[in-house]
Amino acid sequence: MQEKFKILIIDDSVTIRQAIEKNLSNFPLEVVGMAGDGKTALELFRNTQPDVVTLDITMPELDGITVLEEMMKIKKDVKVMVITALKDKATGLRAIQIGAKSYLVKPFTSEKLKAAFSRMMGIN
Amino acid sequence: MNETDLHFFIDSTVNYFEEVTGEQAITGIPYLKGKEPVVLDYSGIIGISGKRKGCVYITTTSEMLKSLANIILNDHQATIETVKDLTGEIANTISGNVREAYGSSFMISVPVVVEGRAKDIRLPEHVQTFVIPITWKEYKSFLVVCLE
Amino acid sequence: MPFSALEPNAETGKWESQWRDLERVMHYLLQHTGEGIFFLTQDLVIQEYYSKALQEILGISNLRGRNLINLLENRIPSQIIENTKEYLQLMFRPDLDEEVINELNPLVETEFFYEDEWGIWTSSKYLSFTFRRVTQEKNIILLLITIKDVTEKILLSKKIQQTEEHTQKQMEWLVNILHVEPEMLKEFFIGVEQELANIEEILKNAKDTKNPRELIENIYRSLFIIKGNASMLDLRFFTDKTNQFINKVFKLRNKSDLNGNDFVPIVVSLGDMREILKEVQTIFKRISHFHNHFRIKRAYESELLVHSLKTLIISLSKQLGKAVKFDYKDFDALSIPYSYRNMVRDILFLLVRNTILYGIEDFDQRKSSNKDPNAIIKISSMINDGFLGLVMKHDGRIDRIERMIQRLVTYEPDENLPESSLEGIQVTQLLFTPNLQMDNERELEASYSMDMELLKRKLKEKGGRLKITFTSEDCCEFKILLPLRRV
Numbered sequence: 001m002q003e004k005f006k007i008l009i010i011d012d013s014v015t016i017r018q019a020i021e022k023n024l025s026n027f028p029l030e031v032v033g034m035a036g037d038g039k040t041a042l043e044l045f046r047n048t049q050p051d052v053v054t055l056d057i058t059m060p061e062l063d064g065i066t067v068l069e070e071m072m073k074i075k076k077d078v079k080v081m082v083i084t085a086l087k088d089k090a091t092g093l094r095a096i097q098i099g100a101k102s103y104l105v106k107p108f109t110s111e112k113l114k115a116a117f118s119r120m121m122g123i124n
Numbered sequence: 125m126n127e128t129d130l131h132f133f134i135d136s137t138v139n140y141f142e143e144v145t146g147e148q149a150i151t152g153i154p155y156l157k158g159k160e161p162v163v164l165d166y167s168g169i170i171g172i173s174g175k176r177k178g179c180v181y182i183t184t185t186s187e188m189l190k191s192l193a194n195i196i197l198n199d200h201q202a203t204i205e206t207v208k209d210l211t212g213e214i215a216n217t218i219s220g221n222v223r224e225a226y227g228s229s230f231m232i233s234v235p236v237v238v239e240g241r242a243k244d245i246r247l248p249e250h251v252q253t254f255v256i257p258i259t260w261k262e263y264k265s266f267l268v269v270c271l272e
Numbered sequence: 273m274p275f276s277a278l279e280p281n282a283e284t285g286k287w288e289s290q291w292r293d294l295e296r297v298m299h300y301l302l303q304h305t306g307e308g309i310f311f312l313t314q315d316l317v318i319q320e321y322y323s324k325a326l327q328e329i330l331g332i333s334n335l336r337g338r339n340l341i342n343l344l345e346n347r348i349p350s351q352i353i354e355n356t357k358e359y360l361q362l363m364f365r366p367d368l369d370e371e372v373i374n375e376l377n378p379l380v381e382t383e384f385f386y387e388d389e390w391g392i393w394t395s396s397k398y399l400s401f402t403f404r405r406v407t408q409e410k411n412i413i414l415l416l417i418t419i420k421d422v423t424e425k426i427l428l429s430k431k432i433q434q435t436e437e438h439t440q441k442q443m444e445w446l447v448n449i450l451h452v453e454p455e456m457l458k459e460f461f462i463g464v465e466q467e468l469a470n471i472e473e474i475l476k477n478a479k480d481t482k483n484p485r486e487l488i489e490n491i492y493r494s495l496f497i498i499k500g501n502a503s504m505l506d507l508r509f510f511t512d513k514t515n516q517f518i519n520k521v522f523k524l525r526n527k528s529d530l531n532g533n534d535f536v537p538i539v540v541s542l543g544d545m546r547e548i549l550k551e552v553q554t555i556f557k558r559i560s561h562f563h564n565h566f567r568i569k570r571a572y573e574s575e576l577l578v579h580s581l582k583t584l585i586i587s588l589s590k591q592l593g594k595a596v597k598f599d600y601k602d603f604d605a606l607s608i609p610y611s612y613r614n615m616v617r618d619i620l621f622l623l624v625r626n627t628i629l630y631g632i633e634d635f636d637q638r639k640s641s642n643k644d645p646n647a648i649i650k651i652s653s654m655i656n657d658g659f660l661g662l663v664m665k666h667d668g669r670i671d672r673i674e675r676m677i678q679r680l681v682t683y684e685p686d687e688n689l690p691e692s693s694l695e696g697i698q699v700t701q702l703l704f705t706p707n708l709q710m711d712n713e714r715e716l717e718a719s720y721s722m723d724m725e726l727l728k729r730k731l732k733e734k735g736g737r738l739k740i741t742f743t744s745e746d747c748c749e750f751k752i753l754l755p756l757r758r759v
Contacts, residue, residue, distance in 0.1 A: 012234065013210070013212065013213040014205065014209045018197055018206075022198070058232060058233075060234050084220065085216050085218075085220025085221060086223050087220060087221045087222075087224035088224055088228050090227065091228060106216075106217045106221075107140050126540060127537050127540050130536050130539075130540065131536060134533060134536070151531075151532040152478065152479050152532045154475070154532065154539045155472060155475035155476045155539055156475075156543055158472065229385075252546070252547070254539060257479055
């Protein structure tokens with residue numbers, strides 16, 4: 001049986017969290033948690049130690065970039081896909097520099113999300 | 125605000141609907157907001173700071189939001205929570221995308237969602253406010269932009 | 273390390289205490305100075321000794337050993353970085369005069385961008401760098417660099433410049449409005465407010481329209497009224513702004529498929545006009561108490577009307593190379609009821625202006641037609657049977673009007689109206705049909721018919737009538753009858 005990757009979904013929009021979960025349902029994933037703010041996200045990350053994270057940037061409590069930096073300190077090999085509405089290059093570059101493996105700008109289609117996720121995970 | 129600024133917001137809005145739904149939204153003839161309120165069932169408000177200061181909000185009907193939620197989640201029974209949440213997400217995405225033009229000095233806040241048509245949304249009086257009517261399918265919304 | 277070259281010869285020893293004193297003084301200075309001070313080697317590396325303020329100014333600690341160019345990257349435009357690299361190379365060349373090179377300093381009052389831990393912009397500062405060579409035995413071993421935070425100074429001077437420009441603009445507006453009678457100015461403002469509000473309503477209700485071209489025409493009409501009123505009062509800045517707005521409206525006429533995006537320039541221009549109106553009204557309020565104090569009397573107001581017409585005739589005919597005599601001996605301004613004064617003024621201004629623009633030939637043309645080179649415009653008034661009558665007559669070229677009408681007919685063909693039967697009512701109808709034309713040659717007709725349309729509206733407000741007659745003495749006469757209300 002194919003091993004399932006543990007995924008943590010972080011976005012302050014419940015709609016987006018549900019959309020991500022739904023669109024990635026065909027991938028071998030186990031959703032270990034969902035968070036709507038940076039603080040809860042970090043707590044969940046520490047407790048669940050996921051393999052994969054989808055991460056928003058503009059969030060209450062702690063922003064996504066700070067959360068990303070902390071995650072890299074806790075578990076360096078986690079695969080993080082930043083999914084954000086911030087379309088400027090500086091933000092994208094910064095996220096990749098810190099350690100994100102993929103960067104997707106909202107609004108995204110189901111196809112774009114799946115394609116970017118497949119590339120990040122090396123899965124067809 | 126100049127014509128280029130307004131075009132950034134219009135393009136961002138049109139792009140949002142096209143990407144998410146595959147169906148074009150048509151932006152109507154923009155106008156200056158007067159004293160009358162421009163508020164529908166739900167409004168998602170984003171504060172702008174940094175080099176440019178102001179506020180952007182999208183206001184729309186619950187029917188439009190339910191229709192949009194249906195497409196995004198394939199869910200025919202979107203709850204009030206989903207609908208409210210989506211308002212904020214639309215405002216967040218439209219404003220965030222405009223950063224492609226302005227750069228990282230265009231800072232956007234976390235969205236605030238306001239329910240109901242009771243009152244107008246307070247905007248800075250010394251800054252002109254532009255209203256952009258949006259029609260997606262048969263639904264009408266407004267994007268309201270107030271930027272120094 | 274370069275500083276070792278400056279240390280005393282260990283063998284001599286006697287210099288040591290002096291050196292230590294110097295070192296203490298240097299440390300003190302570096303700790304307490306408000307400027308960023310550091311030393312740079314030829315490979316652009318920051319040396320051990322630098323001021324505490326440097327860390328604060330650059331927002332970076334542990335600067336020793338860091339490359340200056342790396343610190344500047346992402347903070348200033350790449351072109352300035354390139355210029356800085358070249359400049360620093362030149363500073364290390366002993367064959368080049370330092371003062372000359374300093375003229376090329378690229379880091380004088382440069383805007384620096386600061387980021388937070390996200391790498392996202394948080395603020396900007398203006399920094400000024402000065403560079404000095406440190407030499408030993410004619411060799412350039414280091415550069416001494418000083419950085420000052422000049423943000424306050426720059427922002428202040430920008431603010432002063434903005435304020436000066438704004439004040440200059442306001443002064444121009446003030447000079448422009450000072451010559452206008454306060455009551456006329458107040459009415460002008462009201463008029464502009466109404467027309468701008470009209471345009472706002474047009475845009476707001478545009479979603480219900482099936483005919484965008486009608487929108488454009490309605491907007492144009494409002495702008496034309498504003499422009500006409502501003503011209504009447506010689507408010508040049510308002511006329512210019514309205515012209516710019518009108519040009520944007522005109523551009524839409526050529527577009528076959530109009531959508532919401534096309535109206536963006538319109539709504540932005542509308543916003544600009546609102547701002548100007550607001551500012552001018554503010555200026556007016558400030559000076560209005562002077563006007564109130566020196567308020568003119570009724571009789572003088574009446575003289576003012578004739579005087580304004582005289583001024584219009586003199587200035588416009590001079591501009592156009594025409595000579596016009598103004599006969600107003602049969603015009604009794606005092607007999608015009610106060611409530612009709614503004615309407616009469618507007619009507620006469622319209623008629624006189626259009627007559628000089630389109631009706632009257634220039635000096636040479638009149639001479640060559642064996643006409644008196646000085647044209648005549650005559651106005652008269654009468655009150656009879658409950659009507660106020662106004663007459664304006666001129667002896668300009670009638671055939672120009674006919675030619676204009678012919679052109680109007682060409683643009684609005686009416687197969688039931690053969691040219692030979694053009695007279696009387698048909699002429700008047702054609703004259704009054706607004707026609708938004710595009711190219712410059714036709715713009716005159718557009719402007720003329722728009723003026724006439726405006727006149728028609730004004731008359732309609734009061735239930736007035738207009739009759740145009742081409743008399744046998746080669747004169748054109750406009751006769752207006754306005755019913756007087758019983759008190």
